Amino acid sequence: MIKNILLIVLLGIFLLSVGCAPPKFITKEPFQAKFEPTPPYELDLSKIPKPDKLKPMFMNEKFEEVPIDQAKFIVLDPKEFAKIAALIKLAKAYKNIAEEQASLINIRIELINALKEYLAIEQAKANEYRQLWADSENAYRQERYSHKFDNLLNKGVFGAIGIGAIMALILAL
Numbered sequence: 001m002i003k004n005i006l007l008i009v010l011l012g013i014f015l016l017s018v019g020c021a022p023p024k025f026i027t028k029e030p031f032q033a034k035f036e037p038t039p040p041y042e043l044d045l046s047k048i049p050k051p052d053k054l055k056p057m058f059m060n061e062k063f064e065e066v067p068i069d070q071a072k073f074i075v076l077d078p079k080e081f082a083k084i085a086a087l088i089k090l091a092k093a094y095k096n097i098a099e100e101q102a103s104l105i106n107i108r109i110e111l112i113n114a115l116k117e118y119l120a121i122e123q124a125k126a127n128e129y130r131q132l133w134a135d136s137e138n139a140y141r142q143e144r145y146s147h148k149f150d151n152l153l154n155k156g157v158f159g160a161i162g163i164g165a166i167m168a169l170i171l172a173l
Contacts, residue, residue: 041105
């Protein structure tokens with residue numbers, strides 16, 4: 001009875017050690033950052049101040065002020081003319097500043113988009129490396145398991161042949 005239990009336990013240990021395949025190697029999923037591309041900067045020129053409405057004087061040949069339909073000349077007061085010149089100069093300066101600012105902002109946005117693209121490439125590289133690592137690790141574990149099983153099987157067969165040979169010798173004597 002004890003021999004049968006011992007034989008079953010030994011057989012169970014042998015089958016469990018041989019029959020258990022290695023677990024599949026699974027790597028940790030890396031952090032995935034996702035970004036939407038930043039849209040380019042649109043310049044809003046509506047905030048540049050516009051000159052006040054002109055107050056021209058309509059004059060005839062004698063330089064007398066007349067209604068618009070009888071006028072031969074349009075005359076501006078020196079204050080009005082100076083005001084217009086200053087506003088036009090200011091508007092040109094604002095426009096130049098705004099265009100340069102838009103150019104700098106767009107360069108910055110292009111830099112940000114390039115960094116986002118670089119991050120996406122690095123994440124793809126990390127995923128590919130992770131997959132190659134998992135594949136090689138799984139292949140290594142499977143190969144190791146196969147050799148372990150083959151070695152155990154060979155040892156078992158040679159052990160059985162040896163025991164059979166010894167039993168044949170004992171029976172022959």
